[in-house]
Amino acid sequence: MGSEAVPQESRTTSEQSDQFKCLACFKQYKKKEHLIEHMRVSYHSVHQPKCGVCHKQCKSLESLREHLTGNLPKKNCSKIFSVQGCNYCLKIFENADSLCEHKEICQLPVPVKVETIRIPSTESHIDFSDSANRDYTIRGLEAMAIDCQKVGGGSDGSLDLCARILWRIGSLIHQISLRIFFRYEVTGITEAHLRDAMPLKEVREKVLEVLQNGESIGRLRLDGGKGRLLVGHDLRHDLDCLRMYYPDHLLRDTAKYHPLMKTNLVSFSLKSLTKKYLGYDIQSGMHDPYEDCVSVMRLYKRMRSADHSEAGIGTAIVNHHTQSFGSGFDSMKLRELENMTPDELYKLSKPNYRCWCLDSRQS
Numbered sequence: 289m290g291s292e293a294v295p296q297e298s299r300t301t302s303e304q305s306d307q308f309k310c311l312a313c314f315k316q317y318k319k320k321e322h323l324i325e326h327m328r329v330s331y332h333s334v335h336q337p338k339c340g341v342c343h344k345q346c347k348s349l350e351s352l353r354e355h356l357t358g359n360l361p362k363k364n365c366s367k368i369f370s371v372q373g374c375n376y377c378l379k380i381f382e383n384a385d386s387l388c389e390h391k392e393i394c395q396l397p398v399p400v401k402v403e404t405i406r407i408p409s410t411e412s413h414i415d416f417s418d419s420a421n422r423d424y425t426i427r428g429l430e431a432m433a434i435d436c437q438k439v440g441g442g443s444d445g446s447l448d449l450c451a452r453i454l455w456r457i458g459s460l461i462h463q464i465s466l467r468i469f470f471r472y473e474v475t476g477i478t479e480a481h482l483r484d485a486m487p488l489k490e491v492r493e494k495v496l497e498v499l500q501n502g503e504s505i506g507r508l509r510l511d512g513g514k515g516r517l518l519v520g521h522d523l524r525h526d527l528d529c530l531r532m533y534y535p536d537h538l539l540r541d542t543a544k545y546h547p548l549m550k551t552n553l554v555s556f557s558l559k560s561l562t563k564k565y566l567g568y569d570i571q572s573g574m575h576d577p578y579e580d581c582v583s584v585m586r587l588y589k590r591m592r593s594a595d596h597s598e599a600g601i602g603t604a605i606v607n608h609h610t611q612s613f614g615s616g617f618d619s620m621k622l623r624e625l626e627n628m629t630p631d632e633l634y635k636l637s638k639p640n641y642r643c644w645c646l647d648s649r650q651s
Contacts (some may be wrong), residue, residue, distance in 0.1 A: 312345040335643035340380030341365040395567035399582035433585035434525040521558040526601040546641040
């Protein structure tokens with residue numbers, strides 16, 4: 289009357305299935321070398337978005353959203369998420385009351401525009417330090433968000449020229465001598481905005497003064513020093529328009545951050561990211577650089593505040609600016625890897641991007 293015995297062949301197959309299962313995404317492999325190759329290219333780590341129900345790790349938040357609410361969601365996870373999950377941060381809560389209380393904080397209102405400061409001449413001087421620190425200091429490294437508006441130059445208006453640059457404390461405008469297509473329907477910029485405007489070189493110097501925070505460019509390139517992080521969406525485009533260089537390890541770009549990208553590593557627009565993860569609309573008609581600037585900082589702060597497991601993070605904190613990201617398997621021989629358990633393989637795996645949660649741990 290006891291339980292039916294499992295045939296030896298079936299039991300061996302079952303054991304192999306468990307033995308060659310990825311502990312992060314739960315994929316199963318018939319051969320150990322296939323699991324090793326999967327771990328080598330998947331870059332699993334505690335920093336990846338994780339399902340609050342089954343604890344599956346996903347490459348991006350969009351992949352996690354598909355897992356929970358997509359066309360072919362995980363049935364049990366989808367059922368629980370529909371009742372206890374937040375559509376913005378994708379976290380699971382114990383009950384409806386906790387979820388309702390959380391949503392009041394998680395869904396943010398549209399930024400209320402404040403008065404900006406227009407700097408009309410090269411003789412103007414503003415002390416940026418106090419305002420920048422007050423608005424953008426978060427626990428850990430300091431950060432400053434930026435947004436540039438471009439007008440069209442050249443004979444057909446296809447050349448992007450930076451006409452206005454904005455961060456929290458104001459708007460710096462520089463003059464352009466080329467033929468200009470103002471793109472008013474999108475930018476809201478007119479000829480009056482560029483009259484008596486500040487030259488691009490001086491704008492660049494003022495921006496760098498705030499960002500460098502008293503550090504030399506050499507120290508910034510080495511380890512960042514006291515330099516501030518520069519936050520934005522598609523920052524390379526903004527920096528090219530400003531003709532400005534800033535070290536890559538001090539850039540925080542919401543268009544290039546892996547958890548905020550599509551599974552195939554294509555960028556979402558800032559408009560789409562704001563709607564998905566902050567809960568309000570921007571860029572409806574004429575673009576407001578203030579809205580864009582605040583929204584990109586809000587996205588950064590949300591990603592930065594992610595509560596990841598402390599396991600395996602310590603080394604990354606020490607060498608935050610200079611560490612290399614990528615596979616930890618390259619220095620190991622195949623025979624050594626084959627003798628490792630799935631748990632040991634997971635611990636060996638490293639992310640291929642710098643998680644922004646580390647910024648809050650770096651002083």
